[in-house]
Amino acid sequence: MRGKRHAALIGVLVLSLMVGGLPTGAKQQGERRGDLEIEAREGFSLDSRSKAGGETDLVVIQFEGPIEEEWKEEIEDIGIELGDYLPDYSFIAKLSEQGDEKKLKRLSFVKRVVPFYPVNKVAPTLRKSLGTTDEVEVAVIGFDQQVDMNRTLYRAASEESIGDVDSLQNARHISLARMSGEGLEEVIQSEDVIAVIPMPERKLHNDRAAKIIKANKLESAGFTGKGQIIGIADSGLDTGDPDDLHPDFTGRIKSLYAIGRKGDASDLDGHGTHVAGSVLGSGEASDGQYQGMAPEAELVFHSMLTEKGYLKGEVEDILGEAYEDGARIHSDSWGTDDNGDYGLDSFLFDQFLWEHKDMTALVAAGNQGEYGYKTIGSPATAKNVIAVGATENDRPDVGGDEADDPDTVAGFSSRGTTKDGRLKPDIVAPGSYILSARSSVAPEEEFEELFDQYYAYNSGTSMAAPILAGGAAQLRQFLLEEKELDEPSAALIKAMLISGADDLDEDMRLQGFGRANLLQAIETDFVDETDGLVTGEEATFAVEVYERSKPLAITLAWTDYPASLAAKRTLVNNLDLTVTAPSGEKFNGNDFFRYPYDDEVDNLNNVEQVWISRPEKGLYTVSVKGFNVPKGPQPFALATTGKIKEKGGGQHIEQGKLHDDKRSDRYADYSFRAKSEGRLRVYVDWNNHASLSLTLYDSQGDILAIKEIKKRKSLVLPLPEKGRYKIRLELEDGPKVSYKLSMSYPE
Incomplete structure (x- = not known):
């Protein structure tokens, strides 16, 4: 029964993203197209400016190399507070005593300590306003995420130079403010401020004529989004009355929030209703003909459009309420045309998705493609979202030359890269x-053309994003029901979609990793690694390829820690993907464009792929290494069109309780056998403020190491040879504790 259901699913999903008769094949001709630099030169990701600005207690500490957890702990033990991470190998820090800088410079792993001057805090587009009477609307970001920035602003700036101030509810270290350039100059002198950036100017992402798309009926396979809850934030939803909506949404609304106009969630623009129909419209008003991609999913909708025509709403509130209501897929067809910048909305998306790694957000790339490269806007520039561009449809009879080549990226679709060079x-x-x-x-x-009283035509990346959001809901339902995963990560869904995508032989700055193909996505093999890696740690896998007629795609994706808004580059935790073919040839992730394919290492992106158009048959060795993980451990997902045969390492996950009633209950012993020398990684989480230690024994019972365990931090210990080992987890302080222990080792 399960096999028949899977076969039926494949049959219908062939059509699900190839809407309007798009062919399942795609051009696969050698290398990827494009000319991307994936290897940024190491150094401070700060502007080189003069040292104007006087004394400051804020500094940037640069480490000698990839950051070890022990280095951070040693600096914090001195009493120095570490703030945002900056590429490469650096932290903004606040000195508390006069001798702190000398103490830092004596540490062997500290390369240099330089002042973090006020001018470093200001976005380049705002610097011309410094000291003037010009009024600017800005977001001010604080050093300490626990401190309300409103108070800091009122202390730092004179009353006449600062106007309206409002803190973000769920990120109180960020304030939105209107002030003069003179006030801006005053604010950046504060040691509690680390960045000031322009306020985003949001707009809906649709601007081309549109005609027709038929969303396919997926009921026969049973994967129609049933059981899935999808969040959408947009202009509004039809009448705004849950009891009197468009027939395609009857019985489908779980929550409807009016945040742009209090008490009024109606859609006076038409954009939000159109988007929602593409995601999950039931087709009730067309006898099932014009369904959305996930016609049995439920909807959580936030109406953002104000009476003045702009979009209002805090990202954390929108995503947070949707998440609390059960949504794990979110579709956002709006943004700011800021030429590839990592804006405030991008940061807020990344922050929320880092904290909720099972939430997948799909964001329209924007419609500025006619202006060339680096036209993608925030929040599509966020690292952790799936940024969706648009292809043409296959409807030349109604769309003319704007819909006559399904293998072509639409001319309006915004292009990459981002400002910091990410794909x-x-x-x-x-x-x-x-x-x-x-x-x-x-x-x-408000519509390009009407179809009837219930349907209309529109076009743009606004339309592409919800189509893929509905597809992501289908994919998630498949993972829950067919693969029996409890909480598939957003990184896994992203990796599967990207590995399954059809290469269109277009420049990757236009097509990304290709056009979505759900059929191929569900056929990928995958790993969803939730424990993650720390600096210097490596996970290996064996992937088998049985045929040469299809390209081999191996995609690594991870939900990265949010970037500092003071940094020029945004990648924080840097994982590296390396693939070794049966013949011994090596490939590095994203090294697509110039032979050899192992001489450049990506330190910009949190998606890496090895793509081989005509692969050798045989066993490939896949390595994922934590090159630099300053905010770890870093979970990841791996998806491949090959077959994962084995994981190159053993892993135990144990749970238990320790208490101080009896000596024997104060510890628990676990044995394991390592098949080669290497490293043991132990990760322990527990439920209170107890102190735990770990002892490692060799096969003779001799102690190799005794270490204090840090809560939610990995401990890495060397294993000098293959053989049997034992670890003892012991309660050092506290009456009792419930714990979960994960250990991995060579196998």
Whole structure:
């Protein structure tokens, strides 16, 4: 029964993203196209500026190399507070005593300590306003995430130079403020401020004529989004009355929030209703003909459009309420046209997704493609979202030359890279001439063309993102029901979509990793590694390839720690993907463009792929290494069109309780056999403030190491040879504790 269901699913999913008759094949001709630099030169990711600005207690500490947890602990033991991470190998820090800098410079792993001057805090686009009477609207970011930035602003700036100030509810170290350039100059002198950036100007991402798309019926396979809850933030939803909505949403609304206009979630623009129809419209008003991608999913909707026509809402509130209501997929077809910048909304998306690693957010790339490269806007520039560009549809009879080549990226679709050189969009999906639900309260002029009273045409990356969001819900349902995963990570869904994508032989700055193909995505093999890696740690896998006729794709993805808004580059935790072919040839992740394919190492992106158009048959060795993990451990996901045969390491996960009633209950012993020399990694989490220690014994019972365990931090110990070992986890202080222990070792 399960096999028949899977076969039926494959049959219908062939069509699900190849809407309107898109072919399942794609051009696969040698190397990827594009000219991307994936290896940034190491150094401070700060502007080189003069030392104007006087004394400061804020400094940047640069380490000798990839950051070890012990180095951070040693600095914190001195009493120095570490703030945001900056590439490469650096932290902003606050000195508390006069001799702190000398103490730092005596540490063997500290390369240099330099002042973090006020001018380093200001975004380049704001610097021309410094000291003037010009009024600016800004976001001010604080050093300490626990400190309310509002108080800092009122202390730092004079009353006449600062206007409205409002803290973000769920990120109180960030304040939104209106102030003069003179106030801006005053604010950046504060040691509690580390960055000031422009406020985002959000807009809906649709601007091309649209005609038609038919979302496919997936009921026969049973994967229709049933049991999935999808969040959308947009202009509004039809009438805004849950009891009197477009028929395609009847019984589908779990929550409807009006945040742009209090008490009014109606869609006067038409954009939000159209987007929601593409995601999960049931097709009720068309006898099931014009369904969304996940026609049985439920909807959590936030109406953002204000009476003045702009979009209002805090990212943390929108995502947080959707998450609390059960949404694990979120679709966002709006953003700021800020030419590849990592703006405030990008940071806020990354922060929320880092804290909720099972939430997948899909964001429209924008519609500025006609202006060339680096036109993608925030929040699509966030590291942890899936940024979706648009391809043409296959409807030349209604769309003319804007819908006559499904293997072509639409001319309006915004291009990468981001300002710091990262590859965006991640993926593309059909976005021209899309037919979807029509808001009954939006005027006719808001649509490019009407179909009937219930449906209308629109086009843009706004239309591509919800199509893929519905597809992601189908994929997630597949993982829960067919693969029996409890909480598939967003990194896994991203890796599977990217490994399954069709290469269109377009420049990767246009197509990302290709056009989504759900059929190929569900056929990938995968690993969803939740414990993660620390600096210097490595996980290996064996992947077998049985045929040469299809490209081999191996994709590594991880949800990265949010970047500092003071940094020029955004990658924090840097993992490296290396693949060794049966013949011994090596490939580095994202080294696509110039032979050899193992001479450049990506230190910009949190998605890496090895893609081989005509692979050798045989066994490939896949390595994932934690090159630099300053905010770890770093979980990751791996998805491949090959077959994962084995994991190159043993792993035990144990749970238990320790208490001080009896001596024997104060510790627990676990044995394991390492098949080669290497390293043991132990990760322990527990439920209170107890102190634990770990002792490592060899096969003779001799003690090799005794270490204090740090809560939620990995401990790495050398194993000098193959053989049997034992570890003892012991309660040092506290009456009792419940713990979960994970250990990995060579096998």
